[in-house]
Amino acid sequence: MLAGVSTHARPRERALALRQATAAAGRLAAALSDQAPAVAGEGLPAQSVSQSFFRVREEELSDQQAALHGVLVIHRALEDLCDAPLSGGDLALEMAGMRQAVLDLTGATAGTDRDLDPPVAGPEPGAGASLEEVWSARWLIGHQVHVLFNVCAAVAVADAAGHLRNGDSDAALLKLADATVYVRGFPAAMTHASTIPADYYMAAIRHTMAPPSVDIPLSGRQHRGYKLFRAAMRDLLSVVPDTYERLAARAPELAEARGDLLEADIVDGERHVTLAYSLVHLDRSIAQRPEGPDNAVAELRLMRHRRAAQYAPLIRFGDHYVADAVAGLRHA
């Protein structure tokens, strides 16, 4: 379904293809909700202030309901992407994550583009909403795609670790590749959420994520789906803790697949730094502790460096320069 959007198309073709993908996701959501209606999320208690703000809920769902809610998130995001000025590269990464989520959640197998209808012009998405309403909605929509990718990635990484424990490395390789698609989608979804004017973020959105608008300042650290993903990554590395060289000597494909996943995780951290800089420049973050680094960018850089240092021995092109510096600081 989602494979039909060429992210290198000319602007008009890109818009039409995105509308076609939006319509296809809408049809899939309708077909899934015919089997059982969507759960009314607003009626469920939020597990955190962050969940309440970003309209995210946790609940045990049947496979059909999980597929429906995943597709609803994707449908809204595709509708927004018809207008959002996301770069072609990020659009490709976000679409790849969405496609993987549809496959994983519905249990479908990948098809070809051949059965797609030609793009047709339809009503402009978002017609009638003010630009400000579109930007505020986009902030939530991009975060919801991020959460969807976090949870799907956590499941794929946990499955990969399970397969490795059972000695099924072929199945583990497939799951690691799926997880990498999602993790490459993290910064794309983050950038999607942030394709709003920085002035608008500073003037209209930022203060809604801090007291008195909410009980506590919101930070990405509070995202429970992301914590699930980090826990799955820790578990994976406890199953395969070997250095890159040692793993490459005994299981070269596994060394490459693990490397791809870890590189994607580092790049996510790197892109977070530049994204925050674009929106808040050198301001302190709304959620920083007083004893933390000077500003949001410095805090995010630290996160990037710690991750790069941890992964340096595990990947082919490890950042040993930073790893040595971090080790030196730990000993000091």
Ligand code: HEM
């Ligand atoms: C769609 C996803 C995300 C977007 C668009 C995003 C965007 C941002 C922005 C704009 C800031 C600066 C905040 C301000 O002061 O106004 C920031 C800070 C930060 N973000 Fe994210 N972020 C996302 C997800 C996450 C996740 C999952 C984490 C998990 C660790 C995270 C961790 C942080 C940290 C540690 C900071 C700096 C200090 C703090 O707020 O605690 N973010 N992010």
